[in-house]
Amino acid sequence: MNIDLLFKIAAIGILVAVLHQVLVRAGREDQAMMTTLAGLVIVLTMVIKEISTLFNTVRTIFGL
Amino acid sequence: MEIVKIIGVGIIALIIIIILKQYKPEFTIYVSIIAGVIILMMVMDQFNAVINLLTSLTNKTGTGSTFLKILLKITGIAILTEFAVSICKDSGESAIASKIDLAGKIIIISISIPIITALLELIINILP
Numbered sequence: 001m002n003i004d005l006l007f008k009i010a011a012i013g014i015l016v017a018v019l020h021q022v023l024v025r026a027g028r029e030d031q032a033m034m035t036t037l038a039g040l041v042i043v044l045t046m047v048i049k050e051i052s053t054l055f056n057t058v059r060t061i062f063g064l
Numbered sequence: 065m066e067i068v069k070i071i072g073v074g075i076i077a078l079i080i081i082i083i084l085k086q087y088k089p090e091f092t093i094y095v096s097i098i099a100g101v102i103i104l105m106m107v108m109d110q111f112n113a114v115i116n117l118l119t120s121l122t123n124k125t126g127t128g129s130t131f132l133k134i135l136l137k138i139t140g141i142a143i144l145t146e147f148a149v150s151i152c153k154d155s156g157e158s159a160i161a162s163k164i165d166l167a168g169k170i171i172i173i174s175i176s177i178p179i180i181t182a183l184l185e186l187i188i189n190i191l192p
Contacts, residue, residue, distance in 0.1 A: 003073060005098050010080045013091035040090070047094050054101045055144070057108050061115060062140025063133060 005046065012039050066110070070103050093155050100147060131179055138172050 016039030023032035058064065077099030081092045115136060122132045145168030152161035 003076065003102065005102070006073075006077055006080055006095055009091060009094050009098060010084055013084050013088040017087035043091065043094050047097055050098055050101045054104055054147075057105065058140050058144060061108060061112055062136045062143075064137055064140045 005050065009043050009046065012043055015039065066106065070106055073099055073102050073106075093151070096154055097151055100151065104143075104147065131182075134175055134179055137175055141168055141172055141175070144168075 016036050019035045019039075020032045023029070023035065077095055081095050084091050084095060118132060118136075119129070122129045145164055148164050149161045149168075152158070152164065
């Protein structure tokens with residue numbers, strides 16, 4: 001449980017936003033949408049991994 | 065000193081969310097979820113120590129260990145539902161939040177049925 005997860009998500013978010021703008025300016029709207037979706041999927045997998053660790057810890061501690 | 069770290073995580077997450085709001089508003093919900101998870105994981109080992117103390121105490125007395133298990137389950141469920149409810153409320157979905165809250169309450173009541181029956185039997189035995 002370290003703090004750099006927060007910075008990773010922030011970096012991915014800003015990167016995706018910048019890439020989106022660049023690709024839209026370059027006239028490739030579909031690729032822009034692809035990169036946004038890719039960034040979203042990456043962040044989602046990280047978030048889901050963290051949530052599953054939290055749920056497992058709570059389950060083992062409280063005997064759920 | 066643990067609280068200083070927790071406050072630090074909260075404020076860092078807040079700053080990141082404010083920055084992210086201009087570029088990518090969808091990502092703010094992920095940052096708040098991850099911040100919540102980090103803070104909860106930090107507190108979990110203190111929770112573990114408290115629970116071990118409680119179980120050792122009840123084992124000494126030897127009577128209420130089943131009730132303690134149920135109480136621990138209820139606190140676990142309460143923590144998880146509160147985690148989900150506050151996230152849903154943050155992102156504006158108060159309908160889902162109230163459904164999760166209702167489900168949590170129903171599950172807690174259904175789990176605490178043995179306690180209620182034991183209490184009633186106790187009362188019936190006491191009455192002449």
